Amino acid sequence: MIVTLKRWTVSELTRYIRSLIDADYRLQDLEVEGEVSDFRIPGSGHAYFTLKDAEAQLRCVMWRDALQRQHYMPQHGDRIIARGYMSVYEAGGQYQLYCRELRPAGIGDLYAQFEELKAKLQAEGLFDSARKRPIPQRPHVIGLVTSPSTAAFQDVITILSRRYPLARVILSPTLVQGDAAPPQIVAALEALNARPDVEVILIVRGGGSLEDLWCFNDERVARAVAASRIPVISGVGHEIDFTLTDFAADLRAPTPSAAAELATSITVDDLRAAVHTLAARLNSAFSADLIARRHALQRATHAFERFSPRAWVDNLRQRLDGLVSRMFYAADHALSLQRASLAGARRALLAFNPEETLARGYAIVHGPDGRVLRDAAAVSVGDALDIHLYRGRVQASVQRTEKNGHGRESIVV
Amino acid sequence: MDERALSFEEALAELEATVAKLEAGGLTLEEMLTLFERGQELVALCEKALDEAELRLETLRPPATSDQPISGEESGE
Numbered sequence: 258m259i260v261t262l263k264r265w266t267v268s269e270l271t272r273y274i275r276s277l278i279d280a281d282y283r284l285q286d287l288e289v290e291g292e293v294s295d296f297r298i299p300g301s302g303h304a305y306f307t308l309k310d311a312e313a314q315l316r317c318v319m320w321r322d323a324l325q326r327q328h329y330m331p332q333h334g335d336r337i338i339a340r341g342y343m344s345v346y347e348a349g350g351q352y353q354l355y356c357r358e359l360r361p362a363g364i365g366d367l368y369a370q371f372e373e374l375k376a377k378l379q380a381e382g383l384f385d386s387a388r389k390r391p392i393p394q395r396p397h398v399i400g401l402v403t404s405p406s407t408a409a410f411q412d413v414i415t416i417l418s419r420r421y422p423l424a425r426v427i428l429s430p431t432l433v434q435g436d437a438a439p440p441q442i443v444a445a446l447e448a449l450n451a452r453p454d455v456e457v458i459l460i461v462r463g464g465g466s467l468e469d470l471w472c473f474n475d476e477r478v479a480r481a482v483a484a485s486r487i488p489v490i491s492g493v494g495h496e497i498d499f500t501l502t503d504f505a506a507d508l509r510a511p512t513p514s515a516a517a518e519l520a521t522s523i524t525v526d527d528l529r530a531a532v533h534t535l536a537a538r539l540n541s542a543f544s545a546d547l548i549a550r551r552h553a554l555q556r557a558t559h560a561f562e563r564f565s566p567r568a569w570v571d572n573l574r575q576r577l578d579g580l581v582s583r584m585f586y587a588a589d590h591a592l593s594l595q596r597a598s599l600a601g602a603r604r605a606l607l608a609f610n611p612e613e614t615l616a617r618g619y620a621i622v623h624g625p626d627g628r629v630l631r632d633a634a635a636v637s638v639g640d641a642l643d644i645h646l647y648r649g650r651v652q653a654s655v656q657r658t659e660k661n662g663h664g665r666e667s668i669v670v
Numbered sequence: 671m672d673e674r675a676l677s678f679e680e681a682l683a684e685l686e687a688t689v690a691k692l693e694a695g696g697l698t699l700e701e702m703l704t705l706f707e708r709g710q711e712l713v714a715l716c717e718k719a720l721d722e723a724e725l726r727l728e729t730l731r732p733p734a735t736s737d738q739p740i741s742g743e744e745s746g747e
Binding site: 448 | 693727
């Protein structure tokens with residue numbers, strides 16, 4: 258019987274082995290502990306190294322994006338725990354570990370401790386949001402818990418100087434790493450809490466390794482932060498680092514600089530703007546007041562003029578003027594009427610003047626009794642008559658009387 | 671105490687009260703003028719305080735533990 262073996266190409270076989278590895282779920286997410294050897298990052302930005310123990314070696318790769326998220330950077334000889342998945346690099350014929358995360362070995366204990374302590378403090382309510390106190394917006398006195406020999410300290414001072422130089426900073430110096438740090442940090446917090454003037458406390462430390470930052474995961478420190486009478490802003494490490502101090506603080510800032518900014522939410526520029534606004538309001542209130550007073554004065558003047566005795570007198574005077582002129586007018590009018598009627602009367606009178614009649618040749622005869630004689634019957638022969646002519650008088654006596662057409666008697670002198 | 675900052679705070683508080691009083695009105699001309707002049711003084715005072723402000727730093731006595739130097743901390747930001 259002839260047995261024909263399947264003849265693989267190298268590619269086929271490699272691909273097959275790869276598929277076996279890829280299909281095994283136990284190899285898709287795993288942790289391997291070992292010693293780092295030949296750690297290198299060529300121009301591509303990916304990291305290549307070997308993990309080994311006494312008897313074996315494992316090729317490892319970590320892609321650039323995973324490497325950039327990596328806080329801890331392994332060095333040759335480090336004992337580390339690598340987490341990732343197994344696969345095959347076909348071109349090199351190598352099975353290798355594709356790492357997602359690398360951390361120093363031994364830290365695992367720390368992580369467990371951290372999680373355990375965190376759970377315990379959380380259960381006690383130390384991290385409750387109800388415990389968080391508001392941060393004052395314009396602190397006069399800012400407490401600072403850090404080491405003065407660090408860059409974080411300088412950063413905080415620079416930012417506070419720029420944003421809110423009205424404040425006074427009380428530095429409570431302490432170690433910020435190592436086993437001696439926690440009691441010092443606690444003492445530094447207590448020293449600030451003993452002062453009546455401190456309104457907010459910044460507890461800061463720049464970035465560092467997990468071990469460097471570990472003192473901020475100390476139970477004593479977390480409890481002291483939670484117990485602080487004064488609100489605490491924490492700014493420990495970088496954005497990705499969360500410590501128990503952060504959880505216990507009233508406000509967690511991603512960095513020391515951010516903590517300084519959060520402590521000064523109102524800046525000197527805001528205050529300057531507020532003063533300018535007040536100055537503008539002051540000026541416009543002043544102008545508005547003056548204008549209102551001027552209007553009130555005008556109204557009062559008008560009212561005064563309307564109701565004052567002077568206006569009353571003026572008014573009377575005007576009425577008097579009117580009456581006087583009406584009186585003059587009336588008098589004038591009456592006078593001219595009189596004058597006109599006088600002239601008429603004069604003309605009428607002239608018409609009755611006996612002189613005029615005498616001038617025309619008539620005479621007036623007075624009887625013996627001196628009265629004007631109109632009827633011949635009123636006299637007898639021999640009566641003396643007094644005759645008025647236009648010029649002069651004639652004395653005569655009656656010789657005879659006759660009747661005329663009127664049944665009257667004529668007198669013949 | 672914090673003399674200069676306090677005087678700024680006081681000046682600002684008084685300025686706010688002064689402006690509020692002026693805006694409320696109901697003052698005699700005399701009072702109004704006095705308040706306005708005071709307000710102007712306060713504005714100048716506030717601006718001077720802001721312009722001249724300088725952060726003051728006071729250091730408490732460090733805890734009585736060994737004064738070992740701090741090493742290994744990265745510069746941070």
